[in-house]
Amino acid sequence: MSKTEKKMGITIIAILYMLVAVAGFILAILNFIPSSIYSTSLGGELWITILEPLPTIGGILGTIGDLILPYPIITVIGVVLLIVGIIMAIISIGLFKLKKWAHSLAILIAILAIVVIIGIILVWYLLKPEVKEEFGKI
Numbered sequence: 861m862s863k864t865e866k867k868m869g870i871t872i873i874a875i876l877y878m879l880v881a882v883a884g885f886i887l888a889i890l891n892f893i894p895s896s897i898y899s900t901s902l903g904g905e906l907w908i909t910i911l912e913p914l915p916t917i918g919g920i921l922g923t924i925g926d927l928i929l930p931y932p933i934i935t936v937i938g939v940v941l942l943i944v945g946i947i948m949a950i951i952s953i954g955l956f957k958l959k960k961w962a963h964s965l966a967i968l969i970a971i972l973a974i975v976v977i978i979g980i981i982l983v984w985y986l987l988k989p990e991v992k993e994e995f996g997k998i
Contacts, residue, residue: 877955877966878949884945885941
């Protein structure tokens with residue numbers, strides 16, 4: 861494997877980390893904007909049409925912005941998304957610059973992602989109606 865091939869793989873991983881960072885920034889910002897603001901001042905009907913098919917952005921986060929004051933946990937979610945975005949951007953820049961610490965952090969994040977994916981699969985399976993029925997038989 862040549863050095864060029866290794867750099868291409870690292871570049872792809874760094875770009876993926878940066879995409880996650882940008883998504884974190886966007887979701888954090890949308891988290892703090894009440895839906896009434898972005899539905900009217902950012903293109904009105906067109907903006908709503910774009911966001912409607914995306915329930916995690918248009919449906920949930922649109923109303924989350926309206927709930928910031930009564931529900932402090934929503935603010936915490938926005939701050940966490942912002943922090944994750946910053947961390948991922950820092951790791952991405954470190955990967956582009958071939959920093960050793962970025963290599964270690966990228967591995968740690970990848971391991972955490974695997975654990976989260978396994979957890980999601982387990983929750984999905986345990987919440988299936990036929991599995992719930994099995995527990996009702998005991």
